[in-house]
Amino acid sequence: xxxxxxxxxxNATSRKQESNLVKTFKRLLKNKLAVFxxxxxxxxxxxxxxxxxxxxxxxxxxxxxxxxxxxxEQGHLLGTDNYGRDMWSRLIYGARISLxxxxxxxxxxxxxxxxxxxxxxxxxxxxxxxxxxxDLLFAxxxxxLAMLIIAMLGTSLVNVIIAISIWSIPGCARIVRGSALSxxxxxYILAMKSLGASDARIILKHILxxxxxxxxxxxxxxxxxxxxxxSALSFLGLGAQPPTPEWGAMIAAGQxxxxxxxxMSVIPGVAIMLTIFAFNVVGDGLRDALDPxxxxxx
Amino acid sequence: MIGLVVRRLFQLVLLLLGISFLVFMSMFIAPGDPATIIGGxxxxxxxxxxIRVDLGLDRPVLVQYFDYLGGILQGDFGYSYQTGxxxxxxxxxRFPNTIKLASAxxxxxxxxxIIAGMIAAIKQNSWxxxxxxxxxxxxxxxxNFWLGTMLILIFAVNLQWLPVGGLNxxxxxxxxxxxxxxxxxxxxxxxxxxxxxxxxxxxLEVIKSDYIRTAKAKGVKRWSLIxxxxxxxxxxxxxxxxGINFGALLGGTIITEQVFAIxxxxxxxxxxxxxxxxxxxxxxxxxxxxxxxxVNLIVDIIYALIDxxxxxx
Numbered sequence: 001x002x003x004x005x006x007x008x009x010x011n012a013t014s015r016k017q018e019s020n021l022v023k024t025f026k027r028l029l030k031n032k033l034a035v036f037x038x039x040x041x042x043x044x045x046x047x048x049x050x051x052x053x054x055x056x057x058x059x060x061x062x063x064x065x066x067x068x069x070x071x072x073e074q075g076h077l078l079g080t081d082n083y084g085r086d087m088w089s090r091l092i093y094g095a096r097i098s099l100x101x102x103x104x105x106x107x108x109x110x111x112x113x114x115x116x117x118x119x120x121x122x123x124x125x126x127x128x129x130x131x132x133x134x135d136l137l138f139a140x141x142x143x144x145l146a147m148l149i150i151a152m153l154g155t156s157l158v159n160v161i162i163a164i165s166i167w168s169i170p171g172c173a174r175i176v177r178g179s180a181l182s183x184x185x186x187x188y189i190l191a192m193k194s195l196g197a198s199d200a201r202i203i204l205k206h207i208l209x210x211x212x213x214x215x216x217x218x219x220x221x222x223x224x225x226x227x228x229x230x231s232a233l234s235f236l237g238l239g240a241q242p243p244t245p246e247w248g249a250m251i252a253a254g255q256x257x258x259x260x261x262x263x264m265s266v267i268p269g270v271a272i273m274l275t276i277f278a279f280n281v282v283g284d285g286l287r288d289a290l291d292p293x294x295x296x297x298x
Numbered sequence: 299m300i301g302l303v304v305r306r307l308f309q310l311v312l313l314l315l316g317i318s319f320l321v322f323m324s325m326f327i328a329p330g331d332p333a334t335i336i337g338g339x340x341x342x343x344x345x346x347x348x349i350r351v352d353l354g355l356d357r358p359v360l361v362q363y364f365d366y367l368g369g370i371l372q373g374d375f376g377y378s379y380q381t382g383x384x385x386x387x388x389x390x391x392r393f394p395n396t397i398k399l400a401s402a403x404x405x406x407x408x409x410x411x412i413i414a415g416m417i418a419a420i421k422q423n424s425w426x427x428x429x430x431x432x433x434x435x436x437x438x439x440x441x442n443f444w445l446g447t448m449l450i451l452i453f454a455v456n457l458q459w460l461p462v463g464g465l466n467x468x469x470x471x472x473x474x475x476x477x478x479x480x481x482x483x484x485x486x487x488x489x490x491x492x493x494x495x496x497x498x499x500x501x502l503e504v505i506k507s508d509y510i511r512t513a514k515a516k517g518v519k520r521w522s523l524i525x526x527x528x529x530x531x532x533x534x535x536x537x538x539x540x541g542i543n544f545g546a547l548l549g550g551t552i553i554t555e556q557v558f559a560i561x562x563x564x565x566x567x568x569x570x571x572x573x574x575x576x577x578x579x580x581x582x583x584x585x586x587x588x589x590x591x592x593v594n595l596i597v598d599i600i601y602a603l604i605d606x607x608x609x610x611x
Binding site (some may be wrong): 033115126132135136139141142143144147148149150151152154155207220224228231232235236237238248254255258259262265266268269272273276277280281 | 313316317320321325327328329330435436438439440441443444446450451455456526544545546547548549550552553558567568570571572574577579583586587590591
């Protein structure tokens with residue numbers, strides 16, 4: 001991740017008075033894919049918030065006389081599973097789980113990453129040790145670090161949140177440190193120092209706000225990864241346990257009914273795919289929109 | 299160049315030490331008493347104490363760590379709490395399957411990725427470009443465990459062309475290759491998508507550069523212009539992406555093995571995590587992380603070899 005994403009003072013002043021936020025948003029709206037992504041995320045949030053109003057049958061409610069119904073059969077929009085539970089209901093309660101787990105693990109990861117990154121970027125003495133810790137955490141490929149933490153804490157959805165947060169820390173710390181290092185060298189920071197501003201003031205009021213652009217992009221992309229990893233871990237039996245309507249766990253449950261009820265594993269997968277896709281394209285779009293030096297190439 | 303290799307090797311040793319310490323400590327502080335896992339619920343207190351003494355669990359933690367480290371250096375990763383089998387042996391019997399899966403997937407990813415990306419760049423804005431770009435966007439969004447499940451549903455359950463799972467035949471037999479097709483596509487797709495994306499943008503950038511224009515003006519044939527002059531420089535960022543991706547691929551092996559019931563390191567690890575069989579978790583996690591950092595080192599060296607401008611000072 002390049003560190004030059006931070007909006008620098010020169011660009012901010014050479015443009016007209018319109019705030020950066022509005023400009024960024026306008027640029028984002030020019031990107032059709034990103035708008036599509038935003039639309040999917042908006043729908044996800046709406047169905048997650050209003051889940052109880054959108055279902056006629058609870059996600060855990062079994063009806064053994066209506067098992068393995070196909071899509072649209074007997075008033076079940078997306079059919080039912082092997083216990084006669086409504087797939088639509090499970091799917092939208094699953095959206096709740098995905099968003100909550102994704103959001104909380106990204107926020108926790110950001111807090112950890114921001115603290116390490118800002119301290120490392122600002123204090124040279126701490127930088128060495130912090131970056132070695134970050135390197136160490138980076139030595140575990142992909143989902144492996146999350147798995148190690150689950151191995152340590154045991155399998156549950158809460159532990160998945162902890163695992164994914166810790167796994168998000170090194171990436172965030174590296175980005176923040178990069179931005180902090182480049183901002184620290186600028187003259188206005190030196191000026192602040194000579195005016196007697198405290199370290200805390202410089203870090204929180206001047207360096208932190210300048211890290212927001214890359215952090216927003218990282219957080220958006222990371223939401224996708226976090227949701228994907230949650231379902232991967234649940235699929236493997238290391239995350240949400242049955243009967244929790246988590247998407248990955250639903251796919252795993254559907255594997256045994258591939259002959260008779262393939263929709264049980266098809267539908268949750270489509271939901272995961274659309275969600276990850278949405279966060280990826282919005283993240284991509286934000287990266288382009290937040291970098292004033294870059295042209296949108298469609 | 300030699301200086302770079304020596305320095306990186308030194309860093310590698312330190313990193314491997316750090317990894318082993320982290321993995322050891324995380325299992326050490328994990329709740330759950332190994333003696334209870336081995337002795338079972340009926341074991342008496344004196345039995346548990348005997349097991350602890352037998353395993354050396356009554357010693358100070360650092361002594362235990364250095365003992366473990368010494369064992370690893372001699373190829374001894376301890377013994378499974380569950381089966382009593384040597385962890386080294388368990389890993390060695392499953393390792394070939396994981397290697398087969400990872401290399402087949404990497405091959406799929408590199409071949410499809412580079413070809414799709416290059417063609418998309420050369421024929422920019424054509425339908426080939428659009429379909430290749432769409433593929434690379436969709437490819438990174440598809441969860442591999444779901445893709446695998448869907449491939450099984452289509453090609454094994456409905457069409458019955460390919461086996462549902464397992465990896466039991468030798469890779470040099472027809473059956474062995476057939477068994478690898480679905481798992482390799484499952485695991486390779488996301489990496490192929492990323493490689494295609496990177497190859498496309500790198501190639502587009504190189505094609506627009508001055509030296510390519512000069513070569514064109516000198517009358518270099520289009521074929522050699524692209525595949526000889528441009529490719530080498532376009533490959534520099536692609537090699538990095540391949541290297542970074544290798545980690546995701548290794549992590550993905552764990553999941554793909556579970557989908558296709560392949561008896562590899564990943565399944566061993568997941569079963570061990572579920573059973574809280576710490577020595578097996580330690581051994582497998584350590585092995586995968588070690589492979590990852592070693593491959594990263596190799597990628598860095600290759601990187602310096604293709605681009606003489608890089609010196610890593």
